[in-house]
Structure formats: C-alpha cells, structure tokens
Amino acid sequence: MIVRQAANVLEIMEFFAQTRKPATLAEIADHFGWPRSSTFNLLATLSEKGYLYEPRPRAGFYPTPRLLAMAQMISEVEPLPPWTHTLVADLSAETGETASIVAPAGVMAVFIDVVESQAAIRYFATIGHRVPIHATASGRALLLQYSQEERDSVYRKIEFKQYGPSTPISIDAVEAELxxxxxxxxxxxxxxxxxxxxxxxxxxxxxxRRLSVVVAGPEFRIGPRVQEVAALIARTVDRLRPKAAA
Amino acid sequence: MIVRQAANVLEIMEFFAQTRKPATLAEIADHFGWPRSSTFNLLATLSEKGYLYEPRPRAGFYPTPRLLAMAQMISEVEPLPPWTHTLVADLSAETGETASIVAPAGVMAVFIDVVESQAAIRYFATIGHRVPIHATASGRALLLQYSQEERDSVYRKIEFKQYGPSTPISIDAVEAELxxxxxxxxxxxxxxxxxxxxxxxxxxxxxxRRLSVVVAGPEFRIGPRVQEVAALIARTVDRLRPKAAA
DNA sequence: GATAAACGTACATATATGTGAATTTATCTG
DNA sequence: CAGATAAATTCACATATATGTACGTTTATC
Structure with a gap:
C-alpha cells in the first residue's frame, strides 16, 4: 500500500526542485489538482516542521535550507569515492550516452549516480530511478555478485512480467542470461x-558494497557497438580505480 | 491540522540524518513506536519513489542520494551570498554564542543559517527552527522591515501567549518594543x-529579502553585554557586506 | 473608492487509510 | 538439520483523516 500523504510530501519538494521559485497555496493545489484545504494542511505541516517558509509576505512558500542540511548529513556517510563520479562522467562524455552507478534495492536496482547523455534522443534517468533487477543490464551486473542462495531469495519475490519482447520471464531464463x-x-x-x-x-x-556501472541509450546507437562500449567501461574502471583498493 | 504521514516522512529522514547508518524495518518501527505494518507501508512508499534503498540485502534501508540531489536543486536558487555564513561563523566565534540568519514565515521566524555556540550551556537551534516573530529579538528585527499595514496584517494572525514574564501580550506592547x-x-x-x-x-x-542576524545565548552571559554584542554584530556586518550592494 | 474575484482558513462528515492480528518467510540455536 | 524465534508481509475492519462547503480576508478591476 502506498502512503499518499508521504508521497505528496516528496512531490511537493520535487515540484520546488523543478520550478525553483516560491509558490502560493493556490498554485500548488492547482498544479497537483489537490483540494485547497488538503494542500493547506500539508503546507502547514511542512512549515511547522521547519521545511517551508514564506520568503516574503504573500509571495508564497519555499523550502528552507533545512532539507539540504539534512540531506548532507545523510550523504556524508559512506559516500561513493570521488573516482566513481569521474567514471560515469568520462563514460558519458566518451560514449555520448547516459552512464550510471547502480545499487540493489530488493527486486529493484536504484540509480545512485547518473550523468546524462547530451543527445536529443537519450536515456532519461535520474538519481533514485528504479528498474527491475533481473530485466536490466545494470541489475544483472548486481545479481552476478550475489551467492546462489541470495539470488534464489530475490527470485522468489520477483513478479515476472513481460516488459518487452526479450524480457526473461522465468528464473531459468534469468540464470541462463547470467x-x-x-x-x-x-x-x-x-x-x-x-x-x-x-x-x-x-x-x-x-x-x-555491490554496485554496477552501466552505459545505456537507444538500441540503434548502442546495438552496433555494445562490445566496444563494454570494453570501454572495463578499461575506464581499470584506469580510475585505485590499485590498492578491492 | 497536522498531516501525520507527512510529518513521519520527515522524521524518518531526520532519523537517518542522526544515526547515519542503514536501519531495518523493525529498528525504525521500534524507534518511533510505530506498528510494523504502518512502517512497512511508509518504507515501501519511500522506496518506490526512489528515496530509500537497501545497500546490502537484509541489512536494512538507507536514503539514496536522491534527496540530496533534490535539496541541491532547491537551494541553488537565490542562495544566501557566502559572506552571510562568514558573518554568523565570525559572530559565533567572537561571542562564543549561537549566531543565526533568520527569515519570516507568517507569524513565525525561521532560522535559515545557524552556527552553534561551543559552550556547554548554549542556545540550541538548528536550521529550520521556528520562533514567534513578535516575541523574539530576531523576529522583531524582521518586523522593523515591514510597513505598518503589513505588520497589522501579521498582528491579526498572532495568538498572543504569555511565553515568559516579559512576553509582549498585545499589539501595543509589540509596537512599543519596536x-x-x-x-x-x-x-x-x-x-x-x-x-x-x-x-x-x-x-x-x-x-x-527581509532577513535578520541574531546572537543568542543564556541570559546570564548575554545580559551584561547586550550593547557590546549588538555593536559587534553591526560592525561585523559593515565589515563583511559588499559595499556596492544594498 | 467600491465591487468582484481570488485566496487562505475552519470545521463537520463520509470515507480512504492505518493498524492489530494472522500468515508467511527468514534466521538463529542446540 | 529440526524446532524455535524473529522479521517481513498480507488483509479486513474500525477509526483517524482528507475534503466539501462555507466564511473572512486580501488583491485586482473598474
């Protein structure tokens, strides 16, 4: 079950991240199609907790720096070593495609660092984006790091769906692909x-930590040169990863 | 009315900001005294939206960098000029007390930058902390920048309460103090x-933007030297604020 | 300066939602 | 390797909660 008001909080914050300017109660309510009264309660709650304020009277709400302070606290622990960002940046630059670092999240894989392609037609992904772990290159690169038992445990929770023509729709199919x-x-x-x-x-x-690097883009651009791209990923990792570390 | 699940989202994130390590469903539920099933729904919602993941299987949840990415987006607009942080840092260092930048939020004043005192006995405040605009030094420094009409509009919404012996409990009292x-x-x-x-x-x-700077601490330390502290604030602002800007 | 429109706020009520108990799954222990 | 213990899920129901409606206030229009 999805907790609606929890999701709404995130949506409001995402809204501010997009618009980047103060918004009035009415604007927010209209944007989401929420009743004014409900929007009022939500904004009041966020304000009360110190996450929203009114930069100037009657000009609407905007987030305080508190969210940033909190996010920085959270991210200071176990940050990815700096070379991983260089990695995805370099890969994106050299291939012209979107490159990402991916981590496991149950039956899903989450993007934890992303550098987007600059091409007009491109794979659009953001940090936090989630994809099925068994039906993606990045996800399977995670599964390869699991023991057989751990994989079995994940398989049990997967709901096999035919996302596309080549989606593996059984445990055997996934194992074969691995x-x-x-x-x-x-x-x-x-x-x-x-x-x-x-x-x-x-x-x-x-x-x-079990992570993976992926370069992804439209099939017509990636297809002819998967080998090449894969080799480039491997080489770039070799070049950037400190020799001492595991 | 406070929206409970909205507040809970923030509390979970604050929890991670404090502990700085992954937590299992059970740990989170116990910490807050929430039922497991409710906690499950909340965590599922946050995961689904890409804000939580499971760094390693069965080791619990932790926020993805998505929150940070979002917060950085939000804060890039109209950031406070860097000298304001130097201002509060210097003031805190020189006075040994807590120094803050404060902004209006309806009948409240919000702390948008804080450098805390290092003293054992100190004013404990964080970014996002809120205080009544009419019953604090920082708040009244905001009200001074309002027109009479704007102040009147704020007064109408204030619920005058006797927070302490010297709280101004009427419009006249506030205006007199101003x-x-x-x-x-x-x-x-x-x-x-x-x-x-x-x-x-x-x-x-x-x-x-209407902001204020405040230095605050225990009465016995501040009391004897308010004048001095106030003069220091004024001097430090003069020193740091770029001459050209308003 | 008067009138109209938009906006923000309060409250009672029907209903969407959180939760306790039961079920399943995983982990520990002897 | 069982059996026990703990954790994660599921589900039906009662209740906490979102919202329709109404009111006061502010801003825009004429």
Whole structure:
C-alpha cells in the first residue's frame, strides 16, 4: 500500500526542485489538482516542521535550507569515492550516452549516480530511478555478485512480467542470461525492460558494497557497438580505480 | 491540522540524518513506536519513489542520494551570498554564542543559517527552527522591515501567549518594543519567548529579502553585554557586506 | 473608492487509510 | 538439520483523516 500523504510530501519538494521559485497555496493545489484545504494542511505541516517558509509576505512558500542540511548529513556517510563520479562522467562524455552507478534495492536496482547523455534522443534517468533487477543490464551486473542462495531469495519475490519482447520471464531464463554474461564478459540488455532501450554493464564492487556501472541509450546507437562500449567501461574502471583498493 | 504521514516522512529522514547508518524495518518501527505494518507501508512508499534503498540485502534501508540531489536543486536558487555564513561563523566565534540568519514565515521566524555556540550551556537551534516573530529579538528585527499595514496584517494572525514574564501580550506592547528598538539601535529579548534565553538582533535586508542576524545565548552571559554584542554584530556586518550592494 | 474575484482558513462528515492480528518467510540455536 | 524465534508481509475492519462547503480576508478591476 502506498502512503499518499508521504508521497505528496516528496512531490511537493520535487515540484520546488523543478520550478525553483516560491509558490502560493493556490498554485500548488492547482498544479497537483489537490483540494485547497488538503494542500493547506500539508503546507502547514511542512512549515511547522521547519521545511517551508514564506520568503516574503504573500509571495508564497519555499523550502528552507533545512532539507539540504539534512540531506548532507545523510550523504556524508559512506559516500561513493570521488573516482566513481569521474567514471560515469568520462563514460558519458566518451560514449555520448547516459552512464550510471547502480545499487540493489530488493527486486529493484536504484540509480545512485547518473550523468546524462547530451543527445536529443537519450536515456532519461535520474538519481533514485528504479528498474527491475533481473530485466536490466545494470541489475544483472548486481545479481552476478550475489551467492546462489541470495539470488534464489530475490527470485522468489520477483513478479515476472513481460516488459518487452526479450524480457526473461522465468528464473531459468534469468540464470541462463547470467551465465551468458559471464562468458561474454559483461551484461547487456536489448529492450528487456524498456522498449528500444539497450545497455551494457559490469559489476563494480566497492568496499563490500555491490554496485554496477552501466552505459545505456537507444538500441540503434548502442546495438552496433555494445562490445566496444563494454570494453570501454572495463578499461575506464581499470584506469580510475585505485590499485590498492578491492 | 497536522498531516501525520507527512510529518513521519520527515522524521524518518531526520532519523537517518542522526544515526547515519542503514536501519531495518523493525529498528525504525521500534524507534518511533510505530506498528510494523504502518512502517512497512511508509518504507515501501519511500522506496518506490526512489528515496530509500537497501545497500546490502537484509541489512536494512538507507536514503539514496536522491534527496540530496533534490535539496541541491532547491537551494541553488537565490542562495544566501557566502559572506552571510562568514558573518554568523565570525559572530559565533567572537561571542562564543549561537549566531543565526533568520527569515519570516507568517507569524513565525525561521532560522535559515545557524552556527552553534561551543559552550556547554548554549542556545540550541538548528536550521529550520521556528520562533514567534513578535516575541523574539530576531523576529522583531524582521518586523522593523515591514510597513505598518503589513505588520497589522501579521498582528491579526498572532495568538498572543504569555511565553515568559516579559512576553509582549498585545499589539501595543509589540509596537512599543519596536519603537524602543529603533531608539536603542538594535532589537533585544530577555526571556520574551524562552526562559533564560536572551538575544540581540539587527535587520539584514539582502537583495529585496527581509532577513535578520541574531546572537543568542543564556541570559546570564548575554545580559551584561547586550550593547557590546549588538555593536559587534553591526560592525561585523559593515565589515563583511559588499559595499556596492544594498 | 467600491465591487468582484481570488485566496487562505475552519470545521463537520463520509470515507480512504492505518493498524492489530494472522500468515508467511527468514534466521538463529542446540 | 529440526524446532524455535524473529522479521517481513498480507488483509479486513474500525477509526483517524482528507475534503466539501462555507466564511473572512486580501488583491485586482473598474
């Protein structure tokens, strides 16, 4: 069950992140199609907790720096080493596609760092974006780092759906694809999850954390050069990863 | 009316900001005294929206960098000029007390930047902290920047409560104190809002925004040297504020 | 300066939602 | 490797909660 008002809080904050200017109660209510009274209660709650204020009288609400302060606290622990951001930045620059660092989240994989392609047609993803772990290159690069038991445990919770023509719709299909990936030397996906979307990924274990790097983009651009892209990922990781660390 | 699940989202995030490590459903539920099932729904919602993930299987949840990305977006607009942080940092260092930048939020004043005192006994405040605008030095330094009509509009919404022995409990009392402040050259408060708490503040208009700076601490330390502290604030602002700007 | 429109706020009520208990799944222990 | 213990899910129901409606206030229009 989704907790509506919890989601609404996030949506309001995302709204401010997009518009980047103060908004009145009425504007917010209209934007989301929420009743004024409900919007009023929400804004009052956020204000009371110190996350919203009124920069100038009658000009509407805007978030206080409190959210930033909190987010910085949270992110200071176990931050990704700086070279991982260089990694995705370099990969995106060299391939012209979207590059990301991905982490596991149950049956899903979450993007925890993203550098987007500059191309007009591109894979649009943001930090926090989630995709099924078994039906994506990046996700399978995570699964490769699991033990058989851990994978089985994940499989039990997966609801196998036919996202696209090539989606693996059984445990066996996923396991087979994982074996292929090992032989091939990297993980790939051609429209397994999202139509026309292709990607190449490899595992990226960092200090006990199971992560992966992926380069993804439209099938017509990635397809002809998956090998090449995968090799580039591997080389770039080799170049940037400190030699001492695991 | 306070929206409970909205507040809960913020509390969960604050919890992570404090503990700075992954927490399981059970730990979170126990910490807040929430039922497991409700906690489950909340965590599921936050995960689904991409704000929480499971760094390693069965080791609990932790926020993704998405919150940080969002907060940075929000804060990039109209950021406070860097010298304002230097201002509160210097003031806190020189006085040994807590120094803050404060902004209006209806009948309240919000702390939007804070450098805390290092003293054992100190004024504890964080970014986002809110105090009544009429019953604090920092708040009155904001009111001084309002027109009479704007002030009247605020007064109508204030619920005058006797927070402490010297709280102004009427419009006249507030207006009188504002006149005193003008004559005195700065705003002050001795336990008006919080017992044993004293502070000195001056208006700090920046680029059309109505802000104030305040130095606050225990009455026994601030009391004997309000004048001195207020003068220091004024001098420090003069020193740091760029000459060209308003 | 008067009138109209928009906006923000309060409250009672029907209903969407949170929750206690039951079920399933995972982990620990001898 | 069982059996026990703890954690994670599910579900039906009662109740806490979102909202329709109404009112006062502020801003825009003429």
């Amino acid at each position: 074996r292929n990936s090992i032989d091939r030397g990297f993980c790939q996906s051609f429209g397994d999850y999202s139509r026309d979307l292709a990607g190449a990924a490899i595992p990226l274990p960092i200090g006990g | 006149r005193n402040s003008i004559d005195r050259g700065f705003c002050q408060s001795f336990g008006d809002y919080s017992r044993d708490l004293a502070g000195a503040a001056i208006p700090l208009p920046i680029g059309g």
